[in-house]
Amino acid sequence: MDFKDYYSALGVARDASDDDIRKAYRKLARKYHPDVSKEADAETKMRDINEAKDVLGDKEKRAAYDQLADRVARGGSPDGGFNPPPGWDEGFEFHRGPRGQAGPADHADFSEFFSSIFGNRGGMGTGMGAGTGGKARGAFREKGEDHHAAIEISLEDALHGAERQISLRAQVVDDQGRPRFEDRTLDVKIPAGIRPGQHIRLGGQGLPGYGGEPAGDLYLEVRIAPHKLYRIEGHDLYMTLPVTPTEAALGAKVTVPTPAGGRVDVTVPKGARSGMKLRLKEQGLPGKTPGHLYLLIEIALPPADTDAARAAYEQLAKAAPFDPRKNLGA
Amino acid sequence: MTMSRAQATATVVDAAPLTLRELARAVGAEDQWVLRLVEVELLHVDAPDQPPERWHFRSADLQRALAARRLERDFGANLDTAALIIDLQTELRRMRALLGAHGIG
Numbered sequence: 075m076d077f078k079d080y081y082s083a084l085g086v087a088r089d090a091s092d093d094d095i096r097k098a099y100r101k102l103a104r105k106y107h108p109d110v111s112k113e114a115d116a117e118t119k120m121r122d123i124n125e126a127k128d129v130l131g132d133k134e135k136r137a138a139y140d141q142l143a144d145r146v147a148r149g150g151s152p153d154g155g156f157n158p159p160p161g162w163d164e165g166f167e168f169h170r171g172p173r174g175q176a177g178p179a180d181h182a183d184f185s186e187f188f189s190s191i192f193g194n195r196g197g198m199g200t201g202m203g204a205g206t207g208g209k210a211r212g213a214f215r216e217k218g219e220d221h222h223a224a225i226e227i228s229l230e231d232a233l234h235g236a237e238r239q240i241s242l243r244a245q246v247v248d249d250q251g252r253p254r255f256e257d258r259t260l261d262v263k264i265p266a267g268i269r270p271g272q273h274i275r276l277g278g279q280g281l282p283g284y285g286g287e288p289a290g291d292l293y294l295e296v297r298i299a300p301h302k303l304y305r306i307e308g309h310d311l312y313m314t315l316p317v318t319p320t321e322a323a324l325g326a327k328v329t330v331p332t333p334a335g336g337r338v339d340v341t342v343p344k345g346a347r348s349g350m351k352l353r354l355k356e357q358g359l360p361g362k363t364p365g366h367l368y369l370l371i372e373i374a375l376p377p378a379d380t381d382a383a384r385a386a387y388e389q390l391a392k393a394a395p396f397d398p399r400k401n402l403g404a
Numbered sequence: 405m406t407m408s409r410a411q412a413t414a415t416v417v418d419a420a421p422l423t424l425r426e427l428a429r430a431v432g433a434e435d436q437w438v439l440r441l442v443e444v445e446l447l448h449v450d451a452p453d454q455p456p457e458r459w460h461f462r463s464a465d466l467q468r469a470l471a472a473r474r475l476e477r478d479f480g481a482n483l484d485t486a487a488l489i490i491d492l493q494t495e496l497r498r499m500r501a502l503l504g505a506h507g508i509g
Contacts, residue, residue: 273463276412308503
């Protein structure tokens, strides 16, 4: 594990003020926000700057991090790797702010480095993250915080349901108040008919409670991986349906696969054009209001790679004179 | 380090919607903050005439509340501004999904 330089992640000096840090974060967050960024590594950059801001934007965490950085600068590991030295955090008490200051989803995707020093750990194994609370200690009683992560499933799993295993690592505090890591594997049943953007709630799988109170819940946001045939828009699915010029011109019956795993015969109407949509009612994503499956017609040309094919094209041009550019005025 | 294995009961939030209190917990906020989201129409409740304890919130509400929380915290956005950004973001994502569905973009 490498030591992370949070100051360079935000492009600020070690003595940057809180305001400098806030400004630097906002500027970079606009640059790398996944909705607007064209950068290839926007998601990773966004994670890095979120992580850096989480540490440098919190006085206690920043002070602890600075002390750790000084110790590392004085003598890092010979192999260049990094492990937090024992007792490095003595005298610091960093934890999440009280409710109302910090969101519970903050640390879902943070790095191993962050987890090793601040005690919040992302999950692994399924491309999802989850975490635990910080090192809050004391005798108060409170239900554990809810936590958030994302899970990516295939369209088939979304349609038919699936069992998935997810791995989580959490830092828990034992009876003697000592922190330790606990790895957990959860068997999660994904219900059939789940749609992208929906959340699955796993009761009692969030952060541990304090003083004997129950754990919080874990929320998984469902994402659906790109599919080779179908594209999702809301509840509807779209599929490109290639047809030959003959099928488009004269009409035809063609067989297409359905997302549910079946096949269905579809009538391509006479005179079909590229971009025309055919609707298969309620063959989209299931639900109270099932979506539809739209077939987008795309006319595919037979290759003119034999004498016979070339002759057939020439014959067609003679038999059906046609100027597709007649409206261009040229 | 210890290892454990467990089964978790999964509930889709849309099938068992959240109460106002549960939504507030899920985003690490107070109930009052969620009420403000309804007030600025960032969240729409199906029965606004009912008392807040009887309101229900679904996945899309949870997503919007989480987004508002981040905008407020990271950019100091007030909730009216956050509502506008989230509406624009929702529309942008819808348009992109539509373009993607048509094989464009």
